Amino acid sequence: MATPDFVLHLRSHVGNELLWLPGVTAVITDEDLTRVLLVRRADNGQWTPVTGIIDPGEEPAYAGAREAWEEASVRVRPHRLVSTEVVGPVEYENGDRSLYLDLSFHMIYESGDPYPADGENSEVAWFDAGSLPAMNARFTQVVGRVLAGEDGAAVFDKSTDGIG
Numbered sequence: 001m002a003t004p005d006f007v008l009h010l011r012s013h014v015g016n017e018l019l020w021l022p023g024v025t026a027v028i029t030d031e032d033l034t035r036v037l038l039v040r041r042a043d044n045g046q047w048t049p050v051t052g053i054i055d056p057g058e059e060p061a062y063a064g065a066r067e068a069w070e071e072a073s074v075r076v077r078p079h080r081l082v083s084t085e086v087v088g089p090v091e092y093e094n095g096d097r098s099l100y101l102d103l104s105f106h107m108i109y110e111s112g113d114p115y116p117a118d119g120e121n122s123e124v125a126w127f128d129a130g131s132l133p134a135m136n137a138r139f140t141q142v143v144g145r146v147l148a149g150e151d152g153a154a155v156f157d158k159s160t161d162g163i164g
Contacts, residue, residue: 074112
């Protein structure tokens, strides 16, 4: 997985310390929600929606569309915000630690012949909405919200006692 230059710059100052980073998940479907485009990550072999880090000053929906192009060579149209969630902390093999504010978007496929374009993924494939491969709980929930057509953006509360 390619690390953005701005993260490498931050790491040169803070080392492996925990970084708070904005992330994006792009749940890509066809127009009628019958198929979902997923990528198989090269690092762990798991099927996921397209994901990535939002660059400084970049609009989050644009970041999702950019990541779809960079990772899967497809053009997409942002449709709606699906959820916001804190993900992590994540510790990488080199000891770097990050905590992500993930913004998940439903993206509608427009064009392109999907393939693993940037080396972050080993496969890109369309799946019938009724027979998706196994994914972790977070991705299963986000994709499920898209396919159910739920209104509004979900805010996943992982606390047991709420706020206040």
